[in-house]
Amino acid sequence: MKVLAEPALTEDKAAAAKAAGIGALDGILGFHIRLAHGAVYRHFTETFAELELTQKQVSVLWLVGEDPGVAQIELGNRLRMDRATTMTIVNRLQARGYMKRERSASDGRRQALHLTPAGEAALVQAKACIAAHEAWLKSRFTAEEAEKLVEMLARIHE
Amino acid sequence: MKVLAEPALTEDKAAAAKAAGIGALDGILGFHIRLAHGAVYRHFTETFAELELTQKQVSVLWLVGEDPGVAQIELGNRLRMDRATTMTIVNRLQARGYMKRERSASDGRRQALHLTPAGEAALVQAKACIAAHEAWLKSRFTAEEAEKLVEMLARIHE
DNA sequence: TATTGTTATACTCTATAACTATA
DNA sequence: TATAGTTATAGAGTATAACAATA
Numbered sequence: 001m002k003v004l005a006e007p008a009l010t011e012d013k014a015a016a017a018k019a020a021g022i023g024a025l026d027g028i029l030g031f032h033i034r035l036a037h038g039a040v041y042r043h044f045t046e047t048f049a050e051l052e053l054t055q056k057q058v059s060v061l062w063l064v065g066e067d068p069g070v071a072q073i074e075l076g077n078r079l080r081m082d083r084a085t086t087m088t089i090v091n092r093l094q095a096r097g098y099m100k101r102e103r104s105a106s107d108g109r110r111q112a113l114h115l116t117p118a119g120e121a122a123l124v125q126a127k128a129c130i131a132a133h134e135a136w137l138k139s140r141f142t143a144e145e146a147e148k149l150v151e152m153l154a155r156i157h158e
Numbered sequence: 159m160k161v162l163a164e165p166a167l168t169e170d171k172a173a174a175a176k177a178a179g180i181g182a183l184d185g186i187l188g189f190h191i192r193l194a195h196g197a198v199y200r201h202f203t204e205t206f207a208e209l210e211l212t213q214k215q216v217s218v219l220w221l222v223g224e225d226p227g228v229a230q231i232e233l234g235n236r237l238r239m240d241r242a243t244t245m246t247i248v249n250r251l252q253a254r255g256y257m258k259r260e261r262s263a264s265d266g267r268r269q270a271l272h273l274t275p276a277g278e279a280a281l282v283q284a285k286a287c288i289a290a291h292e293a294w295l296k297s298r299f300t301a302e303e304a305e306k307l308v309e310m311l312a313r314i315h316e
Numbered sequence: 317t318a319t320t321g322t323t324a325t326a327c328t329c330t331a332t333a334a335c336t337a338t339a
Numbered sequence: 340t341a342t343a344g345t346t347a348t349a350g351a352g353t354a355t356a357a358c359a360a361t362a
Contacts, residue, residue: 212328212329214328214329239329239330240329240330240331240332242330242331242332242333243329243330243331246328246329246330247328247329250328265338265339266337266338266339267337267338267339268338
C-alpha cells in the first residue's frame with residue numbers, strides 16, 4: 001500500500017490510509033521503530049512503576065551487576081550514551097543507595113562501579129519485571145520471529 | 159553471570175558476553191528496540207540538523223499535510239501522543255510559521271490544523287531528508303527483510 | 317595531549333493536573 | 340457529563356561546553 005499510484009485505486013488508498021491513520025508514513029521504517037519504541041517504553045514504565053526504575057537505570061544496574069568494577073565510560077560505550085548522560089543515571093542510582101563509586105586502583109581517572117546490597121536486591125526484582133515485560137512483548141511473535149527481529153535490530157544499532 | 163550455568167561453558171559465555179559488551183542483556187528484545195531507536199534517533203537528528211526539525215515535528219507536519227484540517231486530538235491518537243505533548247509540538251511548528259490553527263466550523267472544541275506555504279515548503283524538504291534517512295536505515299536489509307521488520311514492529315505498536 | 321569524570325546548562329519528549337470552552 | 344484545547348509543572352533522556360584530575 002505505498003506509492004506507485006493506480007488512479008483507479010486512489011479512493012481505496014485514501015480510505016485505507018485513513019483507516020491506518022498514518023497514511024504514507026506507514027511505509028517509513030523509522031516511523032515504525034519510533035512508535036514501537038514508544039509502546040515498549042510505556043509498557044516498561046507501567047511494569048516498573050512500583051520499583052520506580054527507568055529503562056536506562058535498569059540497564060546500568062544490570063551491567064554493573066554483571067561486570068562489577070566497570071567504569072562509567074564503559075557503560076556509556078555499551079549503552080550508546082554520552083559521558084554526561086551516564087553521569088545523571090549513575091548519580092540517581094547512587095543517590096538511591098543502589099550503587100557506589102570507588103576510584104580505580106589501576107587508573108586514577110576511572111571510577112569503578114559496584115552494586116550495594118540494596119542494589120543487588122533491586123536487580124533481582126528488576127530481572128523478574130524484565131521477564132514479565134519481555135513475555136508481554138514477545139507474546140506476539142514466534143520464537144523464530146523474535147530471534148529474527150533481535151538480529152535485525154542489532155544490525156541497526158551495531 | 160549466574161543463571162543456569164554449565165560450568166564447562168562459563169568462561170566461553172563470559173568471553174562472548176564481554177565481546178558483545180552487553181552480556182545477558184543481549185537476549186532482551188526490549189533492549190534491542192531501545193538501542194535501535196537510539197541509533198535511528200541520532201541519525202535522524204543529524205539528517206535534520208539543517209532543517210532544525212525533530213522526528214515528532216516532521217510526523218506532525220507530514221500528517222497535517224496529508225490531512226488538512228485534522229484536529230490535535232487526532233494527531234495525538236495517530237502518533238500515540240498525549241494532548242499536552244501534541245500541544246507543545248504544534249506550538250513550536252506554529253511559532254515557526256509552518257502551521258496555523260483555525261477553529262473548526264462543525265465542532266467549536268476542535269482546532270483545524272493547516273500548513274502555511276512555508277510549512278508546505280518545509281514538508282517538501284523534510285520528505286527529501288526522510289528519503290535519505292530511510293535509505294541509510296534500509297541499506298542493511300533486503301526488501302523482504304525491511305517489509306518483515308515493518309510488519310513485526312507494527313504488531314508491537316498497534 | 318588524551319582520557320575520565322564532573323558540573324552547568326539547555327532542549328525535547330513525555331505525562332499529569334487543573335482550568336476553560338464547547339458539545 | 341464528556342470532549343478538545345490550553346496552561347503550568349515536572350521528570351527523564353540527550354547533548355554540548357568547560358573544567359579538574361590523571362595518564
